[in-house]
Amino acid sequence: MDAGRNPHHPDVRAIDLQRVLEALVDPVRRSILAQLSDAPADIACGGFDLPVSKSTATHHFRVLREAGLIRQYYAGTSRMNALRRDEFEAVFPGLFDAVVIAGRVPQG
Template structure:
Protein backbone atom coordinates (compact mmCIF):
# COMPACT_ATOMS: atom_id res chain seq x y z
CA UNK A 1 0.00 0.00 0.00
CA UNK A 2 1.40 3.39 -1.04
CA UNK A 3 0.95 5.48 2.12
CA UNK A 4 2.33 8.65 0.54
CA UNK A 5 -0.63 8.93 -1.85
CA UNK A 6 -3.43 7.96 0.55
CA UNK A 7 -5.94 10.82 0.68
CA UNK A 8 -7.13 12.20 4.01
CA UNK A 9 -10.11 10.48 5.63
CA UNK A 10 -12.23 11.86 8.46
CA UNK A 11 -11.91 10.20 11.85
CA UNK A 12 -14.92 8.19 13.01
CA UNK A 13 -15.62 10.77 15.70
CA UNK A 14 -15.83 13.49 13.05
CA UNK A 15 -18.55 11.77 11.02
CA UNK A 16 -21.83 13.67 11.01
CA UNK A 17 -25.22 12.37 9.98
CA UNK A 18 -25.90 15.52 7.97
CA UNK A 19 -22.75 15.16 5.86
CA UNK A 20 -23.37 11.46 5.38
CA UNK A 21 -26.96 12.03 4.21
CA UNK A 22 -25.95 14.92 1.95
CA UNK A 23 -23.44 12.61 0.26
CA UNK A 24 -26.11 9.95 -0.23
CA UNK A 25 -28.64 12.27 -1.87
CA UNK A 26 -27.02 11.83 -5.27
CA UNK A 27 -28.02 8.64 -7.17
CA UNK A 28 -24.51 8.15 -8.60
CA UNK A 29 -23.01 8.20 -5.12
CA UNK A 30 -25.69 5.80 -3.86
CA UNK A 31 -24.78 3.51 -6.76
CA UNK A 32 -21.12 3.57 -5.71
CA UNK A 33 -22.10 2.78 -2.11
CA UNK A 34 -24.39 -0.04 -3.24
CA UNK A 35 -21.69 -1.58 -5.44
CA UNK A 36 -19.22 -1.43 -2.54
CA UNK A 37 -21.87 -2.79 -0.17
CA UNK A 38 -22.02 -5.97 -2.29
CA UNK A 39 -18.30 -6.21 -3.08
CA UNK A 40 -16.29 -8.87 -1.24
CA UNK A 41 -13.19 -6.64 -1.43
CA UNK A 42 -12.12 -3.12 -2.34
CA UNK A 43 -12.87 -2.00 -5.91
CA UNK A 44 -10.66 0.09 -8.21
CA UNK A 45 -12.17 3.36 -9.42
CA UNK A 46 -12.35 1.95 -12.95
CA UNK A 47 -14.23 -1.14 -11.74
CA UNK A 48 -17.54 0.62 -11.14
CA UNK A 49 -20.50 0.69 -13.51
CA UNK A 50 -21.28 4.43 -13.53
CA UNK A 51 -23.23 6.63 -15.98
CA UNK A 52 -20.72 9.50 -15.69
CA UNK A 53 -17.28 10.38 -17.02
CA UNK A 54 -14.01 9.89 -15.17
CA UNK A 55 -13.71 13.47 -13.83
CA UNK A 56 -17.30 13.44 -12.55
CA UNK A 57 -16.76 10.03 -10.97
CA UNK A 58 -13.65 11.39 -9.24
CA UNK A 59 -15.79 14.16 -7.75
CA UNK A 60 -18.34 11.62 -6.46
CA UNK A 61 -15.61 9.47 -4.88
CA UNK A 62 -14.17 12.56 -3.16
CA UNK A 63 -17.58 13.53 -1.72
CA UNK A 64 -18.08 10.00 -0.38
CA UNK A 65 -14.56 9.93 1.10
CA UNK A 66 -14.93 13.33 2.76
CA UNK A 67 -18.30 12.29 4.21
CA UNK A 68 -16.59 9.26 5.76
CA UNK A 69 -18.44 6.64 3.72
CA UNK A 70 -15.48 5.20 1.82
CA UNK A 71 -11.78 4.67 2.36
CA UNK A 72 -9.43 5.11 -0.60
CA UNK A 73 -5.88 3.85 -1.01
CA UNK A 74 -3.53 2.84 -3.78
CA UNK A 75 -2.50 -0.62 -4.91
CA UNK A 76 0.14 -0.01 -7.56
CA UNK A 77 -1.40 2.55 -9.90
CA UNK A 78 -5.01 1.71 -9.00
CA UNK A 79 -6.95 3.80 -6.53
CA UNK A 80 -8.95 1.35 -4.47
CA UNK A 81 -12.25 2.06 -2.72
CA UNK A 82 -13.68 0.29 0.31
CA UNK A 83 -16.92 0.99 2.15
CA UNK A 84 -16.30 2.00 5.77
CA UNK A 85 -19.22 -0.22 6.75
CA UNK A 86 -18.21 -1.08 10.31
CA UNK A 87 -17.29 2.52 11.15
CA UNK A 88 -20.46 3.99 9.65
CA UNK A 89 -22.59 1.29 11.30
CA UNK A 90 -21.02 2.04 14.69
CA UNK A 91 -21.72 5.77 14.30
CA UNK A 92 -25.14 5.51 12.62
CA UNK A 93 -26.67 2.06 13.08
CA UNK A 94 -28.83 0.88 10.18
CA UNK A 95 -28.26 3.85 7.85
CA UNK A 96 -26.36 1.96 5.15
CA UNK A 97 -28.79 -0.97 5.23
CA UNK A 98 -31.75 1.42 4.95
CA UNK A 99 -30.27 3.38 2.05
CA UNK A 100 -29.30 0.30 0.06
CA UNK A 101 -32.65 -1.42 0.76
CA UNK A 102 -34.60 1.66 -0.31
CA UNK A 103 -32.60 2.00 -3.52
CA UNK A 104 -33.10 -1.67 -4.35
CA UNK A 105 -36.83 -1.30 -3.76
CA UNK A 106 -36.80 1.36 -6.46
CA UNK A 107 -37.34 4.37 -4.31
CA UNK A 108 -34.86 6.98 -3.21
CA UNK A 109 -34.57 7.28 0.55
CA UNK A 110 -36.18 10.33 2.08
CA UNK A 111 -33.02 12.20 3.08
Protein backbone atom coordinates in the same frame (compact mmCIF):
# COMPACT_ATOMS: atom_id res chain seq x y z
CA MET B 1 2.27 17.24 0.26
CA ASP B 2 1.28 14.13 -1.58
CA ALA B 3 -2.35 14.84 -0.92
CA GLY B 4 -3.47 13.00 -4.00
CA ARG B 5 -1.63 9.86 -3.06
CA ASN B 6 -2.44 10.03 0.61
CA PRO B 7 -6.00 11.28 0.84
CA HIS B 8 -7.47 12.37 4.12
CA HIS B 9 -9.88 10.05 5.87
CA PRO B 10 -11.91 11.71 8.60
CA ASP B 11 -12.67 10.14 11.93
CA VAL B 12 -16.18 8.84 11.42
CA ARG B 13 -17.21 9.94 14.90
CA ALA B 14 -16.48 13.53 13.94
CA ILE B 15 -18.78 13.51 10.95
CA ASP B 16 -22.15 15.17 11.14
CA LEU B 17 -25.34 13.75 9.75
CA GLN B 18 -25.73 16.66 7.37
CA ARG B 19 -22.64 15.73 5.41
CA VAL B 20 -23.61 12.08 5.34
CA LEU B 21 -27.04 12.83 3.94
CA GLU B 22 -25.58 15.15 1.34
CA ALA B 23 -23.40 12.24 0.27
CA LEU B 24 -26.25 9.74 0.24
CA VAL B 25 -28.70 11.89 -1.69
CA ASP B 26 -26.91 11.47 -5.01
CA PRO B 27 -27.96 8.33 -6.91
CA VAL B 28 -24.54 7.87 -8.49
CA ARG B 29 -22.96 7.78 -5.05
CA ARG B 30 -25.55 5.34 -3.74
CA SER B 31 -24.78 3.17 -6.74
CA ILE B 32 -21.12 3.19 -5.78
CA LEU B 33 -22.01 2.11 -2.26
CA ALA B 34 -24.36 -0.59 -3.50
CA GLN B 35 -21.74 -2.03 -5.84
CA LEU B 36 -19.20 -2.02 -3.02
CA SER B 37 -21.70 -3.67 -0.72
CA ASP B 38 -22.40 -6.42 -3.22
CA ALA B 39 -18.80 -7.08 -4.17
CA PRO B 40 -16.68 -9.63 -2.33
CA ALA B 41 -13.64 -7.37 -2.46
CA ASP B 42 -12.59 -3.76 -2.82
CA ILE B 43 -13.08 -2.14 -6.22
CA ALA B 44 -10.85 0.21 -8.18
CA CYS B 45 -12.36 3.49 -9.35
CA GLY B 46 -12.39 2.21 -12.91
CA GLY B 47 -14.09 -1.01 -11.89
CA PHE B 48 -17.47 0.54 -11.22
CA ASP B 49 -20.36 0.71 -13.62
CA LEU B 50 -21.14 4.42 -13.59
CA PRO B 51 -22.96 6.70 -16.04
CA VAL B 52 -20.57 9.63 -15.63
CA SER B 53 -17.15 10.73 -16.83
CA LYS B 54 -13.96 9.94 -14.99
CA SER B 55 -13.59 13.42 -13.56
CA THR B 56 -17.14 13.34 -12.24
CA ALA B 57 -16.53 9.93 -10.73
CA THR B 58 -13.46 11.30 -8.97
CA HIS B 59 -15.68 13.98 -7.47
CA HIS B 60 -18.18 11.41 -6.18
CA PHE B 61 -15.45 9.26 -4.62
CA ARG B 62 -14.10 12.27 -2.80
CA VAL B 63 -17.52 13.17 -1.42
CA LEU B 64 -18.01 9.64 -0.17
CA ARG B 65 -14.57 9.55 1.39
CA GLU B 66 -15.01 12.90 3.16
CA ALA B 67 -18.35 11.72 4.47
CA GLY B 68 -16.61 8.75 6.08
CA LEU B 69 -18.38 6.17 3.95
CA ILE B 70 -15.43 4.74 2.03
CA ARG B 71 -11.70 4.34 2.41
CA GLN B 72 -9.37 4.84 -0.54
CA TYR B 73 -5.86 3.49 -1.01
CA TYR B 74 -3.54 2.98 -3.92
CA ALA B 75 -2.53 -0.30 -5.47
CA GLY B 76 -0.13 0.59 -8.25
CA THR B 77 -1.89 3.04 -10.51
CA SER B 78 -5.30 1.91 -9.37
CA ARG B 79 -7.11 3.59 -6.52
CA MET B 80 -9.02 1.03 -4.54
CA ASN B 81 -12.24 1.73 -2.69
CA ALA B 82 -13.48 -0.02 0.43
CA LEU B 83 -16.58 0.42 2.53
CA ARG B 84 -16.09 1.71 6.08
CA ARG B 85 -19.18 -0.19 7.00
CA ASP B 86 -18.54 -1.20 10.60
CA GLU B 87 -17.16 2.16 11.63
CA PHE B 88 -20.06 3.90 9.98
CA GLU B 89 -22.60 1.57 11.52
CA ALA B 90 -21.26 2.36 14.97
CA VAL B 91 -21.92 6.07 14.53
CA PHE B 92 -25.07 6.00 12.41
CA PRO B 93 -26.75 2.71 13.23
CA GLY B 94 -29.14 1.44 10.62
CA LEU B 95 -28.57 4.28 8.22
CA PHE B 96 -26.50 2.46 5.64
CA ASP B 97 -28.88 -0.45 5.36
CA ALA B 98 -31.95 1.76 5.39
CA VAL B 99 -30.63 3.77 2.48
CA VAL B 100 -28.38 1.62 0.37
CA ILE B 101 -29.87 -1.80 0.85
CA ALA B 102 -33.47 -0.59 0.81
CA GLY B 103 -32.71 1.45 -2.27
CA ARG B 104 -31.54 -1.46 -4.38
CA VAL B 105 -33.60 -1.62 -7.58
CA PRO B 106 -36.21 1.14 -7.37
CA GLN B 107 -38.37 -1.34 -9.22
CA GLY B 108 -41.11 -2.28 -6.75
